[in-house]
Amino acid sequence: MKRIFLLEDDLSLLNGLSFAIKKQGYELDVARTTLEAEEMWNQDRYNLAILDVSLPDGSGFDFCKRIRETSNLPIMFLTAADEETDIIMGLDIGADDYITKPFKLAVFLSRINALLRRSNDFNSSLSELKSGDICINILESEVYKKDNLLELTASEYKLLRMFIENHDQVLSSEQILSRLWDCEEKYIDNNSLTVYIRRLRIKIEDDPGNPKRIITVRGMGYKWNSQN
Known part of the structure; x- marks a missing residue:
């Protein structure tokens, strides 16, 4: 059974969220402060972390950074911090999704299901994918660049993985978002996708300012250049 970690201090929201998440068949652990979260956190115990931003003793942004130091499990922000700068900050520091309050419960649960399903769906009978000096170890969900x-x-x-599996093909923003988010792309704008692309380029490109692998095709989308 999948176990979810929820960091949220709003009591008026917690009961409803807890009931809805457990009704989906997931186990749930709740922390209301960053101190409680630090004491409870065990990265091997959870399949998804859902974090508020504004907490009584700190910020969910800081706890997200702490998770990202040791784990790549899916992270979702659920918060009233709805400024564009907050959303970009959350995505830039490693979140996979960012939902602002107020929100529709059905959409929230759908995004949880999508994150957990997608994190599992990338296991397959293939053992690895290679493109140039990039190698994806599928069984371990690990990515290497020049053996690093x-x-x-x-x-x-x-x-x-989507880019490499569809190398040298132009993928529109709509195609990318629909595959990542189970057709919920209408809730994620192109600015968010731009953040994901920039963040990935920083990690895989030799010169992120002049990308040779993930190419922007103006007016059409993006493609993976297998010749580099």
Whole structure:
């Protein structure tokens, strides 16, 4: 059974969220402060982390950074911090999704299911994918560049694998988002996708400012250049 970690201090929201998540068949552990979260956290215990941003004793952004130091499990922000700068910050530091309050419960649960399903769906009978000096170890969900292990988030891993599996083909933003988010792409705008692409380029390109692998095709989308 999948286990979810929820860091949320709003009591008026917690009961409803807990009931809805458990009704989906997931186990749930709840922390209400960053101190409680630090005491409870065990990366091998959880399949997904859902974090608020504004907490009584700190920020969910800081706890997200702490998770990303050692784990690439999916992370979702669920928060009232809805400024564009907050959303970009959350995605830049490693979150896979960012939902702002108020939200529709059905959409929230759908995004949880999509994150967990996609993190599992990338296991297959193939053992690895290679393109140039990039190698994806599918069984371990690990990515290497010139034999150096890259620290990718779940969304970055899925995005990279999608590009390599469809190398030299132009993928529109809509195609990419629909594959990553189970046709919920209408809830994610192109600015968010731009953040994902930039973050991935920083990790895999020799010169992120002049990308040779993930190519922007103006007016059409993106493609993976297998010749580099």
